[in-house]
Amino acid sequence: MDELEAVGRRLIVAGYLRGDSVLTPGRPVWSVANFQELKAIYVDSPYEGGRDFWDKLADQFDAASAGAIQLFAEIFLTNMWPLSSLLGRTKIGYLLRSGVAGRDRVARVLR
Numbered sequence: 001m002d003e004l005e006a007v008g009r010r011l012i013v014a015g016y017l018r019g020d021s022v023l024t025p026g027r028p029v030w031s032v033a034n035f036q037e038l039k040a041i042y043v044d045s046p047y048e049g050g051r052d053f054w055d056k057l058a059d060q061f062d063a064a065s066a067g068a069i070q071l072f073a074e075i076f077l078t079n080m081w082p083l084s085s086l087l088g089r090t091k092i093g094y095l096l097r098s099g100v101a102g103r104d105r106v107a108r109v110l111r
């Protein structure tokens with residue numbers, strides 16, 4: 001099994017099926033409550049303007065719970081992991097910039 005398939009399988013089994021976190025195992029971040037909060041602050045309230053994506057994202061998530069922020073990061077991981085146009089270190093940098101997991105946790109997930 002290649003790396004892409006291994007991480008994808010972990011996201012499906014741990015996240016989608018068990019509701020568990022891939023970045024911080026044992027934390028149930030894939031919950032209905034976190035999805036509802038994420039939808040309210042990200043999907044239903046888009047932050048438009050000319051600022052950098054990460055700055056706008058920081059504003060949107062300023063009052064968000066840790067669970068909603070981490071759920072976003074894990075969904076973001078599912079979205080960008082298969083992209084061959086981004087180097088591995090770029091993907092890790094984006095995850096770290098999301099502020100959800102430290103370098104050691106991200107490195108363990110991506111192994």
